[in-house]
Amino acid sequence: MLKASFSNLIYVVSMILFLIGFYAVAMRPSLIKKIIGINIMETAIFLFLIGIGNKKGGASPLVVEGIEKYVNPFPQAMVLMALVVGVGTTALALILAVRLFECENGEKR
Amino acid sequence: MNQMVSMIPITAVALPFLIGIAIFFTGKNKKLMGFLSSIAALLSLALVSALYSMLVRGNMDVCCPICFGAGFTFCFRVDWLGLFFAGITSLLWVASIPYSIKYMEMKFPDSRARFFGFFTLSAATAIGVTMAGNMLTLFALYELLTIFTYPLVVHAETPAALKAGKKYLVYLLIGEMFLLFAVLSTPEFAGPRAFAKIGLISSEIGSKMLLVLFCSYIVGFGIKAAIFPFSNWLPTVSIAPTPVTGLLHAVAVVNVGVYGIMRVILNVFGIELVRSMGVGVLLVFISGATIIYGSLMALRQDDLKRRLAFSTVDYISYPILGLALLSPTALVGGLLLLVTHAFLKLSLFFCAGAIDIQTGKTKVSELSGIGRRLPFVSTCFAIGSLGLIGMPLTLGFVGKWYLWQGPMETGQPSAMGVLIAGAILCAFYLLYVVYVLFFKQSNVDFVCDLQLNWTMLFPIGAGVLMGLVFGIFPKGLLLLVNNVTMCYFGG
Amino acid sequence: MSFVLHLPVLMVAVPIAVAVLISVLLTFKRNIAFVLSVLTMIFCLISSLFLMVKVITEGSFVYYVSDWPPPWGIEIFIDRLSVYMLLLIAIVGLISIIYSELYIKKVLDHQKIPFYYMLVLFLIGSIVGFVISGDIFNMFIFFEILSLSSYSLVAISGDREALRAGFRYLVMGIVSSLFILLGLGFIYSVTGTLNFTQIALRVKELSDLTVIQTGALLLIVAFIIEAAIFPLHVWLPKAHGKAPAPVSALLSGLVIGIGVFGMIKVVYYILPGVYPVSFVVFFRGLISVGIILGAIFALFENDLKILLAQSSISQIGFAAIGVFFFSYSGLMGSMLQLLNHAFAKSALFLGAGAVIYKTGFRNLDEMKGIGKRMPITMGFFAIGLASIASIPMTCGFVSKYYLCLAAIKQGLWGSVGAILLGGFLSLLYCLRIISCIFFEKPDSKVEVKEAPLKMLLPLGVLAFLTIFFGVFPRAAFVLIEPGVKEILGFLR
Amino acid sequence: MFFQFVLLATIILLPLFGAGLVYWVSSKSAMLRNYLAASLTIVTLILTSILYCFSKGEAIVVGYPFLSFAEIRFSINPMSALLAFLTAFIWTAATLYSFTYLKSSSNQGRFYAFLLLAFSANLGVFLAGNFLTLFIFFEILGISAYPLIVHNEDKKAFKAGAKYLVMVFLGDIALLMGILLYCKVTGNIDFATGIKGTSEYIKFIIFALMGIGFGVKAGVIPFHIWLPDAHPVAPTPASALLSGVMIKVGVYGIIRSLFSIFGPEQSSIVVGSIVIWVGIITMLVAVFMALLQENAKKMLAYHSISQMGYIVLGVGCAAYLGVEGALALGGSMYHIVNHALFKSCLFLTVGAVYYRTGELNMYKLGGLVKKMPIVAFCTLVASLGISGVPLFNGYASKTLIHQALAHLGHGGWVGLVNVLFIVTCGGTIASFIKLFTLVFLGRAPKKYEKVKDASSSMLVGIMALAIMVFALGIFPGRFWTFFILPLLKHLGYTGTALSSIRTVNILTLHDIQSLVISLAVGIFIFTVGTRYGLFHLRFPRWFGVNYWFEQFALGVYFLLHEESHLIEMHTSRATREIKEMIAKKGRSTEALIEGESYVLRSLIFISKRHVKKIYLRVETYIVARANYIIKSLWSGFLAKTYRSLSASETKKEFNLYIEDLNFSIFLILFLLVLCFVSIKLIG
DSSP states (O other), X not given: OHHHHHHTHHHHHHHHHHHHHHHHHXXXXXXXXXXXXXXXXXXXXXXXXXXXXXXXXXXXXXXOTTOOOBOOHHHHHHHHHHHHHHXXXXXXXXXXXXXXXXXXXXXXX | OOEEEOSHHHHHHHHHHHHXXXXXXXXXXXXXXXXXXXXXHHHHHXXXXXXXXXXXXXXXXXXXXXXXXXXXXXXXXXXXXXXXXXXXXXXXXXXXXXXXXXXXXXXXXXXXXXXXXXXXXXXXXXXXXXXXXXXHHHHHHHHHHXXXXXXXXXXXXXXXXXXXXXXXXXXXXXXXXXXXXXXXXXXXXXXXXGGGXXXXXXXXXXXXXXXXXXXXXXXXXXXXXXXXXXXXXXXXXXXXXXHIIIIIIIIIHHHHHHHHHHHIIIIIIHHHHHHHHTOHHHXXXXXXXXXXXXXHHHHHOOBHHHHHHHHHHHHTHHHHHHHHTTOHHHHHHHHHXXXXXXXXXHHHHHHHHHHHHHHOOOBGGGOTTHHHHSHHHHHHXXXXXXXXXXXXXXXXXXXXXXXXXXXXXXXXXXXXXXXXXXXXXXXXXXXXXXXXXXXXXXXXXXXXXXXXXXXHHHHHHHHHXXXXXXXXXXXXXXXXXXXXXXXXXXX | OTHHHHXXXXXXXXHHHHHHHHHHXXXXXXXXXXXXXXXXXXXXXXXXXXXXXXXXXXXXXXXXGGGOOTTTSOEEEEOHHHHXXXXXXXXXXXXXXXXXXXXXXXXXOTTHHHHHHHHHHHHHHHHHHHHHBOBHHHHHHHHHHHHHHHHHHHHTTOOHHHHHHHHHHHHHHHHHHHHHHHHHHHHHHHHSOOBHHHHHHHHHHOSOOHHHHHHHHHHHHHHHHHHTOGGGOTTHHHHHHHSOHHHHHHIIIIIHHHHHHHHHIIIIIISTTOOOHHHHHHHHHHHHHHHHHHHHHHHHOOBHHHHHHHHXXXXXXXXXXXXXXXXXXXXXXXXXXXXXXXXXXXXXXXXHHHHHHHHOOOBGGGGTTHHHHSHHHHHHHHHHHHHHTTOTTSHHHHHHHHHXXXXXXXXXXXXXXXXXXXXXXXXXXXXXXXXXXXXXXXXXXXXXXXXXHHHHHHHHHHHHHHHHHHHOTHHHHHHHHHHHHHHHHHTO | OHHHHHXXXXXXHHHHHHXXXXXXXXXXXXXXXXXXXXXXXXXXXXXXXXXXXXXXSSOEEEEEEEETTEEEEEEEOHHHHHHHHHHHHHHHHHHHHHHHHTTTOSOHHHXXXXXXXXXXXXXXXXXXXXXXXXXXXHHHHHHHHHHHHGGGOSHHHHHHHHHHHHHHHHHHHHHHXXXXXXXXXXXXXXXXXXOOSSOHHHHHHXXXXXHHXXXXXXXXTTSOTTHHHHHHHSOHHHHHHIIIIIHHHHHHHHHHHHHHHXXXXXXXXXXXXXXXXXXXHHHHHHHHHHHTOOBHHHXXXXXXXXXHHHHHHHHHHHHHHGGGGHHHHHHHHHHHHHHHHHHHHHHHHHHHHHHHHOOOBGGGOOOHHHHSHHHHHHHHHHHHHHHTOTTSHHHHHHHHHHHHHHHTOSSHHHHHHHHHHHXXXXXXXXXXXXXXXXHHSSOOOGGGTTOOOOOHHHHHHHHHXXXXXXXXXXXXXXXXXXXXXXXXXXXXXXXXXXXTTSSOOOOXXXXXXXXXXXXXXXXXXXXXXXXHTGGGOOOOGGGSHHHHHHHHHHHHHHHHHOOOHHHHHHHHHHXXXXXXXXXXXHHHHHHHHHHHHHHHHHHHOOOHHHHXXXXXXXXXXXXXXXXXXXXXXXXXXXXXXXXHHSSOSTTSOOOHHHHHHHHHHHHHHHHHHHHHHHHHXXX
């Protein structure tokens, strides 16, 4: 069991991270904490995706003579895309949070 | 049976329907509005009579299927049963138009375009229901009828009317929920010309399921026919303008409910299956309870229109009882009583409306002495009442004569008891009004400033006259009713 | 006719490009935004009509962007159902944009107007992309764009309520898109591909389905959030209620429908036949509860737009429950309900918007008797209500007919009860609105006039379509009937 | 054939359309109306006498098809024609009488219209050729007599009228059922001479139903309760007709049904004895009640019942004796005619007295013989007729019935019947001695000094009837041979039975003996009664059928109309609860929705810190919602129940919304149950 967990450590960690993030999103009333939670969830998923593409002893997916074993480049590409999107969403979320804060507390720059 | 494809049935529904829509746009032009309303009614009457002649000539179904896709077919078909109901509705629709125009002019001068639009739509839909060729079409038009009558119920726009409208909808829509369930559970009835077959439902689906379906159908249609536990909506909506209460809630709408029950028992299940399931007795009990309940409640009402509405609850169960006895004689009686009720109750409601317009009195206890002031209206009311009670030489007696033979043929003493009790109570609650109208001394002297003209008196008189003429010379009507029964009982 | 093959991509690219163009132009050419958007939407409508012809005559096709086959390139998968969705999107999008010109001018600040059109075009482009994409990752990307523009549109007015609603929507939306990403990872980890057809092929060879099932569950839950189905619907009422009316129309008519379409994609295209019975029963149960609860909430609501939003929860449940019947009638009902909801609910939101535009009334209590003063607007509104209430001769009736038929055929009595009861309750709340609008005496004596033609026309078109598809449902069957049969074939 | 048809149609339709005409003319001119009514009646009288000429020999039947298996049919036969002629005769007398009597009354147009309508219906009943036609006219008659009874429009009249209508309706229903059963058993609705091939039991049921139907009209005990109320309150000509003709319709019906069902050949001893006992009880009780009356018209009304008892007794004897019963039936028919004559005459004379004096209480009148000699004389004649004194018509028929009684046998219950018969005769004699002495003999009170004899138009009717009473008394044999014997033949008695009664001696020693006994009994009752004041005896109210009828009616009335305080109280409580709930509703639903989302969120992460909070929330949520539903359900139920119990709805304001919600919840539950049941059954 323990061994299995260790061999799949990356998945276990990503799941734990995901749950932590989810907890923050669902249960914390603070908006900023929610946004942080979202980011933690995102990160957890990225980790998970990278983990999927990983091969033991694989090299980075650059075509170099003599190396037969690469890690799967596809998930990494996906993560890249998702990162971009994630940054966008986080930005929007922060903007909304700021605007909400302003609304609730008047013009208090 | 031969089949004949014709566009007349759908025209008979669609044309008045379109005219009804057109009425909404007449706005302030009252003459055009009246003209269109009458045209719609006359057109439908003409088309229905055309259908009648077609049926008489060839003894054929007149059919008109429109396929909308797999398992979703609208189809119109006319047979004797449908034509019977369509005939009643279209005839009385024509008769009620002049009355309605005058009544609305006097009583509710505002938003008449809406009223007549929905009035025409409702009547057209009510005729459409009776010409539906399968359960799906029937259901669709049935629900539309409910919806189209709602604006008529709340026409007065008072809080009480709105409340009544709410009650009306809740009751009827619940019924339609059951009905939809039942219709969908018997998809074989969504096919074209489904009603050409008798007893199409397969008894293989299990006797218990059959029972469930039967109950759903009965509840679905029965709520509209105001059967006992669900009958309270009908008196509540008597708050609507009199033409609505008269034509729709005493004739068209409740008749449609009865028609549905007849279709279910005669076509969907078939007499044989119903007999073997033994649910006829169930229906006898339900309709019996309705009769007793309706008449007891009618006895207690002081408001004339409410009294008449409860009387409708009572009376409209006779056809159902006649059907439930599963004997041809009783069915003939039931159908005859349906005609009686249609003609005479319409007149009675119109009398109530006329009295209301003339004197402003709506309570029975205030009516004393009206008989001398409004002799024509009161006499019509008296004759109408006697006709409903089943006095000889009125149509009511002919119906009673046949219906009462039903329990004797099938040997159901409880049904006989119900008939007797119903007859007595009916006499009580109607004759009391006549007594007050004619004999009771009035202390209050009231003024009749408005003069009723023939447009209002004609429909009243016509209805009563029909009741009398058919009562003395019932042969023609009997022939039609026999045609209806023969389709299902043979011979 | 080979240009038709490129149209789907253009339908994504053009709105997004125009959106970018608007944001570039906005410093010196403000007024052009509306015209550009309308032209874009007309282009979309024409393209989807071309696609429709193509699909009807030749069936579904696959298009590789820049001729790169998967797994490297982007695959676009066009079948009858996606064209059907594209048509809905184009029609409702065009109508909402035409409608929004006047409304937005009144509601929003002057500077914000070009942004509004930009966001709407982004939204439309991303929905189109979502519908046509042939692999999950593209779906995710377009879903993200879609969500981002939706959040912004909800919050665009910038007042407190809208911001709160937007933020709430944002949190739920992000969670849902992250669920998609996670589920996609699960699926990829087993199948090694993200392409629909390839996944479907490889899944059939797998012996252990646990991971796939987890992935499927995650995807479905994500779309449940997006489609606002019962336990995860909490974001919807405020978001749809507080957004500007045309936005609500788009969000309610299209975006949550897209959630259901996503479910169809997952259940039929991507991972057909991997679902244990308990899954299906569980989802059906949830959806049934949602149908009834949504209607009950709507029954007690007073704010008209929030009421309509609550009704969306119930109505979209109808569309979603058909997905889980796995039968011809069920899917037919589902697709028809999507159409019904797109047209009717959009019409309702636009109608509510027209009232707000003219009077500023939001509560039903204030709207008493308004039907007499705005008869045409409210007439169209009433037609929309009739369709939502599934009155015969509107397409709402046809869809519910098929759904109920499917449920009865399979003997799913719970679902039957939910559908019937939901239909009944919908009728009740619709009639409550009708009775309030048309029959109750008004408290105030504010002079109200008919809505302007630019608002009436879109409403009228939607009302007409609602009735048209109710009386001639065959018109829709041309696309969906073979389409549904085709995707049911995937199950085998 | 055609001629007969036209004749019949004229006889029935002339008064029918005449009724409408008279009503219309009435608003124009009273004079014209009177002439019109009189001429219509007289023309009909002439036509009926022509009709009688056709009635010899075979019955002539005309009709037109009405319903399937049933036509409206009229038949001209000796029995119908005789009764029709009698009807027309008495009607003419009463119509002529009423012109003066009703001179100052209101609603005269209505009175004459309905008088003619009832005339038409009455003729229709007698001329009917089958049960359907009979029933039709019977019911029209029943309704059209109502306006005649309530003509005075005072409280008493309405009460009597209501009672009359109720009884008539009950009777009609029984009759209709009987006819339908008859139709079912025989396959047609024609008059017959006995049903063949059915069990006695069914036949008895049919006869019982028809008997009740006709018996109500005939005033047979225990269905007589309407009669003593209705006859006195009606205007005199109407009471004369009611008592003289209209109740004969009932007896006629009993005879018709009895002979159609059993016929002479298939007589039933059981049915016969039941009818006999009904008859004798009716005779006895009614005459006993008559003796106790002060009101002259009421006394006459009770005598009508009593005389119906005679007739029914005769009919019973006929049924009992079967083929041999021709004598008894002949006596009955004879008595029908006789009673019609003398009872109408009596009512008219009493009416004349009332018209002049304004008093109906016999004890307050007196000495009028000098003031109103002709009226007094006619009263004397009619009284002698009803008392059964030789030379007056009543004697012959009573003797015939009494002779028929002797055929039943001797001893046992027959002996008792015999004794009761004689006692009843004695009672009748006593009460008419009382009537005559109290009203016409003795000293006239002061205020009646100026009383004159009745006017000529009144006297015409009275005298015509009195002459007939006398004439029939002098020539009973002629009447018997010409009128009664063909009638018996028509009813199914064959040659031998008829030939034995071709001539009947009605002055045997036995007859004179019983006459003397009954005279003695009569005088004894009168003297004892006056001496000891027994005529003022009053029984407690619960002693009569009437009392129980009224109690029952009262109970029904309270059931339907009265609101008890209890209901009021409960209703108000339910209303209050609902109102409170509605007041809370707005906030609570908001809270419910919020709470819901919270609960759902919390369910995902249950930490210890939250457990309690969540629990509280969940509990509040569930309790709130359940409470809401249950309370609204229950109070809605209560409200609905109580409201439906209480009479007027307008008083109470209920929130319909809640109520309908409850209704829908109820139906939903029903739907669910339905679903589950069907699942169970199918799965």
